Amino acid sequence: xxxxxxxxxxxxxxxxxxxxxxxxxxxxxxxxxxxxxxxxxxxxxxxxxxxxxxxxxxxxxxxxxxxxxxxxxxxxxxxxxxxxxxxxxxxxxxxxxxxxxxxxxxxxxxxxxxxxxxxxxxxxxx
Numbered sequence: 001x002x003x004x005x006x007x008x009x010x011x012x013x014x015x016x017x018x019x020x021x022x023x024x025x026x027x028x029x030x031x032x033x034x035x036x037x038x039x040x041x042x043x044x045x046x047x048x049x050x051x052x053x054x055x056x057x058x059x060x061x062x063x064x065x066x067x068x069x070x071x072x073x074x075x076x077x078x079x080x081x082x083x084x085x086x087x088x089x090x091x092x093x094x095x096x097x098x099x100x101x102x103x104x105x106x107x108x109x110x111x112x113x114x115x116x117x118x119x120x121x122x123x124x125x126x
Contacts, residue, residue, distance in 0.1 A: 061092075069093045074106060074108055075104070
């Protein structure tokens with residue numbers, strides 16, 4: 001689990017402090033079971049319990065069409081590559097700004113905070 005988790009973070013951002021922060025809530029192998037199981041629940045088809053739940057979330061989000069939305073997306077995300085955004089989010093939010101993060105993977109907050117934070121502050125100020 002440790003190896004897989006940290007491979008999703010940019011190599012130049014990995015360090016002992018970061019590892020300790022991510023492992024602190026799950027100090028034992030037994031306490032990491034959920035972390036191992038959860039990625040297997042990410043739907044890869046339009047059917048199944050998690051897909052059904054995501055459909056409910058989507059329906060709920062569509063109830064607020066006037067709410068401003070912005071996206072930040074890592075182009076190197078191994079779990080949700082750019083095609084996922086284009087297929088699932090862009091059709092519903094075609095006018096939402098998107099910040100493409102060319103060097104970021106799945107953990108945007110670790111891979112590109114220096115780009116996300118100013119972008120988020122600007123978005124929230126509007």
